[in-house]
Amino acid sequence: MPLRPSLPWLLTTLAAALVAMTLAAGAIRKAESALAAAVFAIVLVVAAVRTNSPLWRRSSETAVADVTPRHALRQTAQLIMLAYLWCALAFYAIYIGTHVRWQHGWEYGSALMLIALAHVFYLWRIADPNDSFATPSAIARAVRLAFLQAVAIACGLIWLIGSGKLSSLKGDWAANQLFLAGGFAIMCLSMIMIKSYTVLTERRTR
Template sequence: MTLRPSLFWLLLTLAVALVAMYLACRSFQIAESAIAAAVFSAVLCASAIRTNAPHWRREANEQPVLLREAMRTNVLLIALAFLWCAAAFYAIYLGTAVRWQHGWEYGTACLLLAAAYGYYALRLANSADAQAQPATIERMTRIIGYQAILIAIGLVWLVASGKLAITHKGDWAANQLFLAGGFAIMCISVILIKTNAALSERRTAV
């Protein structure tokens, strides 16, 4: 499956979550901000499961799904997660009274990562592109797997260090974004790996 059938509702839900988090941060409603970030994460994870689950259940004799198409869908979801986090960083730390000196820096980093994943998805759209070949996709899948491991380590540290505790510092919103965005990207990465493995195995079995 692709994102196209539900793309409008996905983008609308993410936009609403972004506005909700911005408004919550603007009035220093920390719990409400966390809920909005959690909604963003849950919606993206649910979308990834919905679009990938059919690939896991298909039998070998059914209509094959191109590996690059499935990869492209998941890469777009990761790009969307980074883009949402970038927009949230900018909106909160440049558009509200919440202050943290590194907000725009992390926002820019997320934006660059979103652009990189978006560019990769664009390359995957062309079947003749070197980045759309099975061997290259397999290599990128491993890289995304390493990314998921690093994110998992970062999330464990974030929770264990007590960074999520409410303090007078303005980094509480950033920590919410790190947790929600990191969890979403980690989950999509794991789903991407599972789909890649299922489709690769089916392709070799035919």
């Protein structure tokens, strides 16, 4: 199903989660802050499953026959862009807008904002089916990069959880919550993108 009809509730929920996490972090309510971050991640993953799952069912092959790998990739890439953007805004809101302090907060926020903007540029390019970024080979490369991204994030999350940083008493505790929630969301979105691409390309080669 198209992502556009779901955007109002999606953006509203993400905005509410951002405000909730900022307020909770400012009050040093770590459990509530983690819950808000989890809501952000779950909402994005659910949105991706809702938009992609019709592509995976054989019973809906006729209904989605006009959906190309480029269309499917673009929809999920939009959600990945939102994940990076949300995390960037959360870093700014928490480490600039509250009393929580960590010297690298604005740096990570800026890095994530740049990645989000890079995704905006990419989405603009692949919106045109005649663009060089939208060719079948370019889409295949993007999917391979999504796989590498998922693997890298999985390794990072294993390290983050194993290192005990989630229970940090320093000011980076909120950042670690963002790394966990954002990383989990982007990893899941990347795998959903790969699954949809695989299903659609196999269906087109039959």
